[in-house]
Amino acid sequence: MTFKCHYYLPPFVVILIQTLAFYAYIIGFCVYILNDVLISCLYILIFNSLFIMFTWSFLSAACTSVALVPxxxxxxxxxxxxxxxxxxxxxxxxxxxxxxxxxxxxxxxxxxxxxxxxxxxxxxxPDRAHHCSTCGLCVLKMDHHCGWINNCVGFTNQKNFVLMLFYSTGFCIYFIGTTMDCFLLYLNTQDRKYIPVVLGFLTATFLGMITSIFGLFHFSLLFRNKTTLERLQAKTFTGTGEHPNYDLGCLRNFTEVFGTNCILWPCPIFSGKGDGVMFPVVEA
Structure with a gap:
């Protein structure tokens, strides 16, 4: 495949925003504004936990090779x-x-x-496989091509992508909740020391709204065992003219992607079921 620099711009923007958020929160907020050392350490610990989990899930979604047709x-x-x-x-x-x-x-x-x-x-x-014109290949259980990770979301990294949305939303909510007072103080005092935190607050608010909407959408698909393409395009089964019913119930739908080992659920590593070619369906 031809190397195209503009494909890597969105992931670079994500990493840049994360870096600026890290500086604004750790240095601008926890070091220069908070006076209580214990509270500051607690905030840093929680922030870094969310930061690590988001970064891990983002890199896993972006770097995991998609499952190709056998x-x-x-x-x-x-x-x-x-x-x-x-x-x-x-x-x-x-x-x-x-x-x-x-x-x-x-x-x-x-x-x-x-x-x-x-x-x-x-x-x-195979069933649920689609050709991605951007990647130039067929992807098993393709959900969609995501420019922000410069990768297709499919069988091997759907869990990573969903967790990325989950942790990014949690990251934004945490940033907003803990820096709300700084934002209000800046509105009243116009003190320039609050500017990095205020910029981070506004960015987190904007991105939090977007990631929460996408997160709710993809979790709703997850619990119905549908992909984005299946949500947008109707397909037919062999000779019946009916849509293949992959909806096995919320819990089974969830474990199809996240697996049965609940210890691995929070971790952006593959733990789902199947091989990406054969899928259980509800008998008519």
């Missing part, structure tokens, strides 16, 4: 040669035969009832 779904040169010379109906029959011959499963279909096929990657798309 090679078994890729057409051979001979199969591709035949596929490109058939009409639409025969193309679908050819793909069906490939699935049967290789003992593969793909229940989702296009709106026309055909097997989903990626003409860029020359491969059959």
């Amino acid at each position: 090679t078994e779904y890729v057409l051979t040169d001979e199969e591709l040669y035949r596929y490109e010379r058939e009409n639409e109906v025969n193309k679908d029959l050819l793909l069906q035969n490939i699935l049967i011959r290789r003992n593969l499963v793909a229940y989702e279909r296009t709106c026309n009832g055909y097997i989903r096929y990626c003409k860029v990657c020359n491969q059959i798309k």
